[in-house]
Amino acid sequence: MEAPHSSPAAETVPETAGTTAPEPAVALPEAVTVTLTVTSPEQMQDLGRRLARVLAPGDLVMLTGELGAGKTTLTRGLGEGLGVRGAVTSPTFVIARVHPSLTGGPALVHVDAYRLGGGLDEMEDLDLDVSLPESVVVVEWGDGKVEELADDRLRVLIDRATGDTDDERREVTLVGIGARWAGLRADLP
Numbered sequence: 001m002e003a004p005h006s007s008p009a010a011e012t013v014p015e016t017a018g019t020t021a022p023e024p025a026v027a028l029p030e031a032v033t034v035t036l037t038v039t040s041p042e043q044m045q046d047l048g049r050r051l052a053r054v055l056a057p058g059d060l061v062m063l064t065g066e067l068g069a070g071k072t073t074l075t076r077g078l079g080e081g082l083g084v085r086g087a088v089t090s091p092t093f094v095i096a097r098v099h100p101s102l103t104g105g106p107a108l109v110h111v112d113a114y115r116l117g118g119g120l121d122e123m124e125d126l127d128l129d130v131s132l133p134e135s136v137v138v139v140e141w142g143d144g145k146v147e148e149l150a151d152d153r154l155r156v157l158i159d160r161a162t163g164d165t166d167d168e169r170r171e172v173t174l175v176g177i178g179a180r181w182a183g184l185r186a187d188l189p
């Protein structure tokens with residue numbers, strides 16, 4: 001489900017006599033949305049492998065979901081698909097892990113921003129802006145913290161049933177923001 005497209009940048013200001021015309025509204029990046037249902041951790045990891053086929057150096061992937069939703073499982077699949085070295089595990093206590101490529105492709109930089117309260121300023125010590133051009137950067141809990149790193153980015157929202165349940169079903173919504181992701185629906189194998 002897409003949010004309504006209303007923002008101050010999209011509003012127009014009426015002209016009045018004796019004033020100059022308002023500046024044109026800043027165009028917001030286009031968004032492409034794909035929603036998938038995943039019913040097991042194995043399917044979540046497979047989705048990560050499939051997504052890895054469309055990722056390229058410079059891509060920023062932001063993962064959002066409750067604890068236990070499958071963010072790290074998806075990233076593990078991304079790592080397999082990208083052919084990187086090292087086991088992809090949650091970087092909660094180390095904040096970030098770099099997994100170099102074993103195949104000549106981009107490295108995977110896996111960041112967990114859960115413990116970071118601030119925005120991009122607090123992330124500067126990680127040098128993500130330096131790593132981004134030659135890596136695929138995946139940030140768990142990155143909403144409101146890393147958007148400034150790239151105009152084009154992929155948001156992955158993972159919704160799961162909450163409460164006392166054994167339900168493995170997840171609704172995964174991929175939101176490709178910017179021209180880079182215009183063909184997301186067609187490119188996703």
